[in-house]
Amino acid sequence: MRVKKYYKTVFTALLITLLFSGISLAQPSADRLAEEMMSKNAEWLSDVETLTMTMQMNEGGLIPDMTTRYVKKTNENGTPYLDIENEDDMEMDFSAMAGSVDQMVELIRGAESITEESLNGMNTYKIYVNDRELLQSLDQSEMEMEEMEIVFDSATFWIETNNMYVRKIFMEQTVEGDQNMSMEMNLDDYEVHSSYPIPMVMTMKIGGISSQFSEEEMAEARKAMREMEKQLSQMPEGQREAIERQLKPQMEQFERMLESDEGMTMKMTVTDVKVNE
Incomplete structure (x- = not known):
């Protein structure tokens, strides 16, 4: 009886260990991650009504600095977001670079996989999306090129687990059916301004450009x-x-x-x- 009780105790302990290990190793659900992103966005914008940023390209010199002013708005779902105050001005849309929250939430919910991965020493959620229809439905105005239709085949982005900062975006595209391009963006040196986090340095690399020319x-x-x-x-x-x-x-x-x-x-x-x- 003692032997049977001993094995039963060991089995119970092992079962509990496995259950808790499974819980700790389980990846976050898409819905939970999307809700967390929206909650963080509302928190970030709680003290912001307008935001003006000046950006320098390639350490200045050739391209003049660009200043963009945003105003806070609320969409039909009640989600706050920043929008360019005067869209007629030749301004750079900073928010489009990092991905608007609504679009990011759609991508999270349509993800093929969500895993955890270390990126430059940071714990991140790695979100992979290969839903071509979803990617095509997103606002691509910032990626349009003259006489060239760009369709995203897949997108991968890395979000820091402890603060939900977007750290890296990688997209692969098919241009005019058979030519491939890729875009990688790294977002670094975040600073918080009145509760709103801003990546102070963004590095973008576009590959496959030469294949687009005869x-x-x-x-x-x-x-x-x-x-x-x-x-x-x-x-x-x-x-x-x-x-x-x-x-x-x-x-x-x-x-x-x-x-x-x-x-x-x-x-x-x-x-x-x-x-x-």
Whole structure:
């Protein structure tokens, strides 16, 4: 009897251990994660009515700084969000870069898989979406290119588990049916401004760009590069050096992209934030 009781106790303890282990290892449900994202968004925007941000591209110089002003609005579901105050202005939509909350919630709920993964030492939820119809239904205005229809085949994004900050986004796209492009964005150096978290540094890399051009277009681009280099060589030394400081990194990257499909990298840095001003 003692032996039987002993084994029963061991079995019960083992069963409890397995049950609790299963609970601790279980991945969050899509609905729970979506609700947490919406709750966090409402908390972040609780003290914000307007938000103005200034962004610098590629450490400045070639492209002027861009300032965008947002106002808080509420959608039909009661979810608060930031919207550009004047859409007629030539402004950069920062919110579109990180993904609007409504779109992020839709992606979470339509995810093929949600797992946990370490990213640069941070615990994150890795959300993978391969629902082509869902991806196509989202607002893609920021990714449209002239005379080129872009359709997302899949999207993966990483959300930090302890604060729900979006840390990385990776999307693969098919352009005009048979040409592939990819876009990777890393969002770093978050700062909190009046309860609203802002990634102060965003790095975007777009791959597969050269595959979108014909051999004739590539030849024209190379010719334009040679002509620009010739013009620079004929300028006075001081003027040439000033222009090269601004243009040379972009020119070198563009040339590598033409020759090796290295891709194009852009670094965006938020230099100023104003809340409720």
